[in-house]
Amino acid sequence: MPVSRLTAAVAFGAGAVLGGLGGIALYKRTQKTEVIVPHVPATLPPTLPTDVTEQPVHKAKEIMKFGFPGPVSDLLYRQAYVTSYNRSLRNPNWVAEHLTAATLEGKSNSSTSLIVVDEANLDKPDRSHSTFREDLRIPRLFRAKLKDYVKTGYDRGHLAPAADVRDSQEAINETFLLTNISPQVGKGFNRNYWFYFESFVRSLTKVFDDVYVITGPLYLPKVGEDGRSYVKYEVIGDPPNTAVPTHFYKVVLGVKGKEHALQGFVLPNEPIENTASLEAFTMPLDAIERAAGLVFFPDLNRLAYKPLCAVTKCDITHMLEASKKASKWRL
Amino acid sequence: MPVSRLTAAVAFGAGAVLGGLGGIALYKRTQKTEVIVPHVPATLPPTLPTDVTEQPVHKAKEIMKFGFPGPVSDLLYRQAYVTSYNRSLRNPNWVAEHLTAATLEGKSNSSTSLIVVDEANLDKPDRSHSTFREDLRIPRLFRAKLKDYVKTGYDRGHLAPAADVRDSQEAINETFLLTNISPQVGKGFNRNYWFYFESFVRSLTKVFDDVYVITGPLYLPKVGEDGRSYVKYEVIGDPPNTAVPTHFYKVVLGVKGKEHALQGFVLPNEPIENTASLEAFTMPLDAIERAAGLVFFPDLNRLAYKPLCAVTKCDITHMLEASKKASKWRL
Numbered sequence: 001m002p003v004s005r006l007t008a009a010v011a012f013g014a015g016a017v018l019g020g021l022g023g024i025a026l027y028k029r030t031q032k033t034e035v036i037v038p039h040v041p042a043t044l045p046p047t048l049p050t051d052v053t054e055q056p057v058h059k060a061k062e063i064m065k066f067g068f069p070g071p072v073s074d075l076l077y078r079q080a081y082v083t084s085y086n087r088s089l090r091n092p093n094w095v096a097e098h099l100t101a102a103t104l105e106g107k108s109n110s111s112t113s114l115i116v117v118d119e120a121n122l123d124k125p126d127r128s129h130s131t132f133r134e135d136l137r138i139p140r141l142f143r144a145k146l147k148d149y150v151k152t153g154y155d156r157g158h159l160a161p162a163a164d165v166r167d168s169q170e171a172i173n174e175t176f177l178l179t180n181i182s183p184q185v186g187k188g189f190n191r192n193y194w195f196y197f198e199s200f201v202r203s204l205t206k207v208f209d210d211v212y213v214i215t216g217p218l219y220l221p222k223v224g225e226d227g228r229s230y231v232k233y234e235v236i237g238d239p240p241n242t243a244v245p246t247h248f249y250k251v252v253l254g255v256k257g258k259e260h261a262l263q264g265f266v267l268p269n270e271p272i273e274n275t276a277s278l279e280a281f282t283m284p285l286d287a288i289e290r291a292a293g294l295v296f297f298p299d300l301n302r303l304a305y306k307p308l309c310a311v312t313k314c315d316i317t318h319m320l321e322a323s324k325k326a327s328k329w330r331l
Numbered sequence: 332m333p334v335s336r337l338t339a340a341v342a343f344g345a346g347a348v349l350g351g352l353g354g355i356a357l358y359k360r361t362q363k364t365e366v367i368v369p370h371v372p373a374t375l376p377p378t379l380p381t382d383v384t385e386q387p388v389h390k391a392k393e394i395m396k397f398g399f400p401g402p403v404s405d406l407l408y409r410q411a412y413v414t415s416y417n418r419s420l421r422n423p424n425w426v427a428e429h430l431t432a433a434t435l436e437g438k439s440n441s442s443t444s445l446i447v448v449d450e451a452n453l454d455k456p457d458r459s460h461s462t463f464r465e466d467l468r469i470p471r472l473f474r475a476k477l478k479d480y481v482k483t484g485y486d487r488g489h490l491a492p493a494a495d496v497r498d499s500q501e502a503i504n505e506t507f508l509l510t511n512i513s514p515q516v517g518k519g520f521n522r523n524y525w526f527y528f529e530s531f532v533r534s535l536t537k538v539f540d541d542v543y544v545i546t547g548p549l550y551l552p553k554v555g556e557d558g559r560s561y562v563k564y565e566v567i568g569d570p571p572n573t574a575v576p577t578h579f580y581k582v583v584l585g586v587k588g589k590e591h592a593l594q595g596f597v598l599p600n601e602p603i604e605n606t607a608s609l610e611a612f613t614m615p616l617d618a619i620e621r622a623a624g625l626v627f628f629p630d631l632n633r634l635a636y637k638p639l640c641a642v643t644k645c646d647i648t649h650m651l652e653a654s655k656k657a658s659k660w661r662l
Contacts, residue, residue: 055408063413063429066584067630069545069623072404072415072424077386082394084403088624093403098394141621214400221566229571232563235552240560241621253397290472290572292400293419299398 076137076179079171081160085135085179087142090242094216094294095159095180101205106166125169127162127176135179144178148237154244155191157184159215161198182217183236183244188271194248197267199319200278201252207312208254208261217245218266218291245269249288251296254308260300263308264288278314407468407510410502412491416466416510418473421573425547425625426490426511432536437497456500458493458507466510475509479568485575486522488515490546492529513548514567514575519602525579528598530650531609532583538643539585539592548576549597549622576600580619582627585639591631594639595619609645 073093074085080103084093106125134143149156159182162175174180184190204211221229234244247268254261266283289295308314404424405416411434415424437456465474480487490513493506505511515521535542552560565575578599585592597614620626639645 056410057408059410060408060413063411063427063543065429065541065630066543066628067626068413069415069425069427070626070629072417072624077388077391079387079390080394082391082399084400086403086624088622094400096394096400098396139626141617142624210396212394212397221571229566230563231566231574232561235560235562239621240552243562286472290570291419293403293417293473295398295401295470297397298401299396 074138074179076135078160078174078177078180080165080167080174081180083160083179085138087138089217089219090142090144090148090237091182091217091245092159092179094214094292097160097164097213097215099164099202099205099211099213100209104164104166104202104205125166125172127172129169130162130173130176132156132176132178132181133173135177138179144181144242145237146178148242149183152183152236153186154183154236155186156181157190157194159217159248161202163198164202164213182248183234183242183269184248185269185271188273189267189269192274193272193276193316194267196274196316196319196323197250197265197278199323200314200316201250203319204252204254204308204312208256210255212253212255212297214249214251214296216249216292216294217243218247218249218288219243220246220291249283249292251285251288252308253297253300253305254311259311260305261308261311262297262300262305263314264296274316274320278316279309282309282314405469405510407466409491409505409508409511411496411498411505412511414491414510416469418469420548420550421473421475421479421568422513422548422576423490423510425545425623428491428495428544428546430495430533430536430542430544431540435495435497435533435536456497456503458503460500461493461504461507463487463507463509463512464504466508469510475512475573476568477509479573480514483514483567484517485514485567486517487512488521488525488579490548490579492533494529495533495544513579514565514573514600515579516600516602519604520598520600523605524603524607524647525598527605527647527650527654528581528596528609530654531645531647532581534650535583535585535639535643539587541586543584543586543628545580545582545627547580547623547625548574549578549580549619550574551577551622580614580623582616582619583639584628584631584636585642590642591636592639592642593628593631593636594645595627605647605651609647610640613640613645 070087072087074087076083076085081095081097083095085091086093132146134145136143138144156178158175158180160175160180162172165171165175184194201211201213219231219233221231224230231246233246236242236244247266249264249266251264252262262285264283264285264287265278265281266288267281285296401418403418405418407414407416412426412428414426416422417424463477465476469475487509489506489511491506491511493503496502496506515525532542532544550562550564552562555561562577564577567573567575578597580595580597582595583593593616595614595616595618596609596612597619598612616627
């Protein structure tokens with residue numbers, strides 16, 4: 001699929017229907033010129049409800065006598081990331097990281113860290129010592145399972161990449177928990193373009209003092225032959241209940257002194273040509289928020305930040321070359 | 332669609348793949364004899380994580396410096412129901428009610444109620460005075476909107492039915508908030524079988540002292556021609572972002588003295604023949620929980636309750652007749 005179509009496919013939030021293209025109609029931004037210039041919303045972020053105290057909670061005691069139907073999501077804290085896990089889709093809702101040049105060199109160990117180092121690997125934390133694991137914090141009924149992935153053809157794709165974590169073997173191991181994993185197309189995506197994209201994000205620690213990244217899956221609609229919009233995604237496992245996202249987003253915030261630069265990206269979960277422009281996958285923040293049902297970096301002043309791709313070059317060309325040398329961190 | 336296929340379609344959680352049927356393969360329970368006898372799980376409900384204090388929360392302060400990406404869901408308390416709203420799907424996750432003979436006669440007003448009565452309707456709270464409203468408690472970006480439904484052909488289907496609420500005009504009005512609404516097929520479903528089903532649930536207040544009901548949407552997979560399982564649902568609105576559920580569930584708990592009777596039902600969001608057996612739509616509780624990502628009535632002893640359809644007759648025949656007289660509460 002050429003880049004222009006990918007861009008159109010993901011720009012679902014901002015535009016008009018383009019009409020049937022190969023049987024599947026795609027969305028398109030109303031202003032084509034916006035494709036390159038990243039979007040900075042001129043509005044404040046969505047506010048959260050503040051009038052909870054006005055709710056008739058006393059009534060709930062009668063209605064909910066036998067308990068609430070459990071959380072829809074689980075909030076999980078790890079050494080190197082924080083994630084919200086979706087019990088119905090058996091994927092993360094989002095995974096948040098904080099990267100700096102120091103963390104990527106494994107120099108961020110602080111006295112407050114609760115690090116358990118595998119004694120056999122004291123010298124070098126290494127992802128080759130990690131194995132994918134089911135997350136026992138999730139009740140079995142809602143847990144993504146290793147067997148869900150068997151013979152599906154999908155990779156177990158990290159959302160917080162293992163290569164972002166160098167602090168300790170324990171911290172790397174945690175990135176292999178299935179609560180940090182989504183089914184991803186391997187060849188051409190997880191093992192290639194998405195991997196180079198992850199390398200690009202790491203490279204931003206050379207430009208910014210602090211890089212905050214939020215990564216997650218999306219389930220985006222397409223227009224069917226009947227002109228109506230449908231979300232369609234595969235589910236794997238037996239019974240089938242682990243969703244295969246149609247797209248993945250990353251929202252990247254770079255901080256240098258008082259400068260804040262922010263960019264949203266949305267990539268389809270399918271093979272992408274190495275030659276595809278990374279800027280073609282930029283997406284207005286509010287479009288990602290609308291689809292994900294989330295507010296990214298709510299404490300950030302939205303009127304003050306700059307588009308990250310205007311501050312630094314959004315390009316994966318260098319990553320392509322570098323990745324050939326860094327095979328250890330690949331896959 | 333004949334009842335047997337509907338039953339097979341919703342019994343996704345318990346069985347083997349049936350194979351292609353009219354181009355779409357459906358799921359089937361392994362034991363056909365179980366279709367009539369409701370399922371009582373012999374296991375304890377899924378446990379919730381209890382080791383939150385062990386999580387490295389101190390790390391999160393660095394990672395989440397600019398705030399958490401908001402809740403995935405909103406918990407909303409109303410006079411007559413409690414609901415969890417899904418910001419991504421723009422549908423409820425669940426809506427919980429508590430019905431008794433007294434509430435259905437409008438005799439449950441207690442001194443603790445915060446009831447605002449429309450002075451023009453002091454005598455008779457009536458749904459004909461209510462209008463559908465967007466829920467201002469939900470941030471605009473995530474709010475289901477009235478215009479989402481225009482010209483889609485879908486009804487604005489109540490999950491907590493207006494007819495379940497008689498206490499006050501205010502309480503009835505609250506059932507018209509779009510956070511209690513999902514897109515439902517009108518003819519043959521919302522206006523017919525689903526309506527009779529709701530009437531059946533109300534009739535249970537004649538059998539039990541207390542009836543607790545949890546209602547919600549489901550997005551269930553079907554097997555495609557390629558043998559893989561896919562979830563496919565329409566999304567309405569412009570941009571399209573309000574999901575049209577493929578199915579709806581009700582989990583009904585009847586309490587009489589020390590007796591607890593419970594039953595799960597799953598109905599497809601499509602026309603159902605009036606002659607269809609309600610028992611054919613019963614579903615094992617854990618299958619609904621697996622699909623919804625929820626635990627229903629977690630404080631209830633699962634080893635002690637009886638199948639509701641074994642305690643009382645699960646049948647809508649009477650409702651069909653009664654509904655012709657009670658046209659006021661129809662639609």
